[in-house]
Each structure stands twice: as structure tokens, then as C-alpha cells.
Amino acid sequence: MNPLAGCLLVSALLFSVGLAGALTRRSAILVLAGIELMLNAANLNFIAFWRFGPHPEALTGFIFVIFSIAVAAAEAAVGLALILAIYRHARTSDVSEITEMKG
Amino acid sequence: MTLAFLILAVLTVAGGVAAMTLRRLVHCALALTVAFAGLAALYLNLGAEFAGLAQLLVYVGAITILIVFAILLTHGGESDPEKVFSPAGIAGGVIALAVFAVLGWAVTTSSVAHGWGAGAAAQTSAPQTSVREIGLTLMQRYVLPLEVIALMLTAAMIGAVILAWREKRSVDPGAPSAPPSPELRV
Numbered sequence: 001m002n003p004l005a006g007c008l009l010v011s012a013l014l015f016s017v018g019l020a021g022a023l024t025r026r027s028a029i030l031v032l033a034g035i036e037l038m039l040n041a042a043n044l045n046f047i048a049f050w051r052f053g054p055h056p057e058a059l060t061g062f063i064f065v066i067f068s069i070a071v072a073a074a075e076a077a078v079g080l081a082l083i084l085a086i087y088r089h090a091r092t093s094d095v096s097e098i099t100e101m102k103g
Numbered sequence: 104m105t106l107a108f109l110i111l112a113v114l115t116v117a118g119g120v121a122a123m124t125l126r127r128l129v130h131c132a133l134a135l136t137v138a139f140a141g142l143a144a145l146y147l148n149l150g151a152e153f154a155g156l157a158q159l160l161v162y163v164g165a166i167t168i169l170i171v172f173a174i175l176l177t178h179g180g181e182s183d184p185e186k187v188f189s190p191a192g193i194a195g196g197v198i199a200l201a202v203f204a205v206l207g208w209a210v211t212t213s214s215v216a217h218g219w220g221a222g223a224a225a226q227t228s229a230p231q232t233s234v235r236e237i238g239l240t241l242m243q244r245y246v247l248p249l250e251v252i253a254l255m256l257t258a259a260m261i262g263a264v265i266l267a268w269r270e271k272r273s274v275d276p277g278a279p280s281a282p283p284s285p286e287l288r289v
Binding site for chain 1: 105108112115116119120122123124128131132135138139142145146149150151153154157158161162165166169170172173174176177186187188189190191192194195196198199200202203206207210211215216230232236237240241245248252255256258259260262263264266267269
């Protein structure tokens with residue numbers, strides 16, 4: 001197995017762990033952490049393809065990772081602020097108990 | 104695939120698994136720090152120094168601290184440690200396993216694992232990127248996305264402050280309420 005496939009497999013594993021956490025945990029904070037793990041797995045893919053791709057001097061995947069980190073930081077800030085607002089409203093951060101908008 | 108890569112990969116995945124399975128939320132945040140630091144080391148191992156250090160600064164330095172603050176502010180440390188998985192947890196685990204099976208099958212059977220990926224990996228060493236080159240690329244070719252990101256970060260900062268703003272009325276509902284000023288009630 002070459003290094004690129006190794007990176008892609010680690011990234012797939014990390015993505016699946018994040019997805020499992022986001023789908024199974026009750027705490028809204030850990031759902032957000034799972035989403036962060038998935039974003040990081042995608043970043044690892046970008047870095048791996050930049051490193052082992054045919055044109056690393058173009059820096060495309062590298063710049064994409066920089067932008068992706070900035071977007072993830074903004075997402076985490078807004079997401080955690082939303083969780084705090086929901087907690088003040090519902091007095092819980094358990095996603096299976098926040099069912100006010102359930103149809 | 105080198106030994107360093109294997110060690111870092113095992114560390115990262117173990118941190119991620121621990122972050123998603125531990126029962127106390129603070130322990131989860133600490134395990135998440137391990138996973139993020141392992142990813143930063145993986146970036147460094149792959150030759151992306153700037154991205155690795157940015158990952159270290161943003162994720163290990165900022166986002167983990169933010170998550171710890173959120174856990175402490177929502178009294179997450181006192182939540183019932185017996186009920187950490189949602190009722191539909193088994194279905195979520197099965198879905199995640201299926202996703203990993205599909206991704207792993209795609210990676211191991213594609214031409215990436217055998218064809219051009221192997222050739223490119225054999226012939227290229229780590230690409231040399233200086234911070235000067237990255238800065239020039241950001242300021243010339245990607246200047247428009249950079250400005251959009253700057254605008255988005257500003258909007259996210261304002262939005263986070265507005266969302267987390269403590270409303271006066273929800274704190275003491277029994278008190279005689281002055282008419283709230285429009286700035287506070289967004």
C-alpha cells in the first residue's frame with residue numbers, strides 16, 4: 001500500500017468515527033465535535049492529494065485546507081454559541097430531548 | 104508508508120475513537136485534543152508545515168478551549184453518564200460502518216492505490232513550500248476567496264456574540280421589566 005492510499009484510509013476511518021459520534025451521541029457538543037472530526041478528515045485528504053498529486057507547486061489543496069480551517073473555526077464558534085442559546089432556553093444540551101420543533 | 108506515519112495515524116484515530124466513546128464530556132474534549140494534535144503532526148509529516156501549525160493554533164489552541172468552555176457553561180460534566188448514546192445509536196453506528204466500508208473499498212480498489220499515486224509518490228520528494236510562496240499565492244491568485252473568508256469570519260464573530268448574548272429578561276422573569284432596548288433583543 002502506498003502512502004497516498006494509507007492517508008486516504010486513515011482519513012476514511014477518521015470520517016467514519018466522526019460520523020458515528022455525530023449520529024449516536026446525545027450531547028449536542030459532541031455532535032459538533034464529530035462534525036469537526038469529519039471536517040478534519042476531509043482536510044487530511046486535501047493535504048494527501050496535494051502532497052502526492054502531480055502538481056504540488058500549484059498549492060491548490062494546501063490553500064483549500066487553510067480556507068477550510070478558517071471556515072471550521074467560524075462554524076465551531078457559531079455552533080457553540082447556538083448550543084449555549086439552546087441550553088439557556090431548554091435547560092439541556094441533550095439533542096434527544098430538544099424536540100420542540102418536531103413535526 | 105513510514106513508521107512515523109503509522110504511529111501518528113494510530114494516535115489520531117485512537118484519539119478520535121476515545122473522543123466519541125468516553126462517557127465524561129471533559130474527557131471527550133481532552134481526547135479530541137489528542138486527535139487534533141495527531142492530525143497536525145500528520146500534516147507536518149506530509150510536508151505541509153504551515154497547515155500543520157495553523158491546525159495546531161486553531162484546533163488545539165482555540166476550538167478545543169471553546170468546546171471546554173461550552174461543556175462547562177452547559178454543566179455537561181454533571182450529565183448522566185449512563186445515557187450518552189441516543190436511542191437510535193445502533194442505526195447511526197451501522198450507517199457509519201457502512202460509510203467506512205464503501206470508502207475503504209473505493210480507496211483500495213481504485214487506481215489511486217495502485218496506479219498514478221504510487222508512481223507520483225515514488226518520484227517526488229516533499230514539495231518545498233515557503234511561507235513567502237504561500238503568502239504570494241494567497242495575495243495574488245486567491246485574493247478574492249481570502250476577502251470572502253475575512254468577511255465570513257467577521258460575520259461569524261458578530262453572529263456568535265449575538266447568539267450567546269445573555270438576554271436580561273430570561274435571567275429574572277419575575278422582576279419588573281424595563282422595555283428592552285432593541286440592541287439587546289436580536
